[in-house]
Amino acid sequence: MSTFLLEIVTPEHVVFSRQVESLSVRGVEGELGILPGHIPFVTPLQVAPIVIKSEGKTQTIAVHGGFIEVQGEKTILLAESAELPEEIDLERAIAARERAERRLSATVQDRIDHRRAELALQRAVTRIKVSSRSKE
Template sequence: MNVPRTGGMKLSTFLLEIVTPEHIVFSQDVESLTVRGLEGELGILPGHIPFVTPLQVAPIMVKTGGKTITIAVHGGFVEVQSDKVIILAESAELPEEIDVERAVAARERAERRLSVNQDRIDHRRAELALQRAITRISVSDKAKH
């Protein structure tokens, strides 16, 4: 595999773009990225082999400038290209954008819905709502520590 080289050294960063139907949530050079695909956690470093895979509703970890940023990503796909990674998400939120009270209320609502018997479609929607709420709360908590 040909790894792009700059001045005889391997690249140390790549461009990460997180895009939702509404806007670009994040766009900057990063050192690494950890996402949760359908098969489990995936670590992505500069020069990674290109691929596309669906994402679970889960936080992603971005390392940039020596610090880690956790971002709530609610489904979608990750596309790894030779020099950049694009996450196309249904929605995504940076820690400072998360309304924790609203996320806690959404988690409680989803848990109540899951506790009563209902048809499969409503059950699946409640499970997804619960995953989104837990992801938001987790990302918000990590940002405070």
């Protein structure tokens, strides 16, 4: 089966670097599926899980924004942060989701930064999804 090199890089370190068969990500325009030989492009990413298929197995990684660049036989995902399922503290993610939901339900008089709370909620939900999938 044909593969391409996928590298997931954050400002701190390389999270993932392997040959993969396919990749699914959520860009700002919607869901994107990348296979070997995909046309080159660059697009921003949403906070969402990505799904990697390699050697007949599926792996999910929590990605918190950034960009993806497809370059023929190499794809680079430059993420603000990325977490493998085993790195996620599920209890902490659930607590973060609850905090963000409380902030979003607050009235305008509370002067809460709603965009920041929405992003915190998206990150928490992404972590919970990725952590839960790894236990299936």
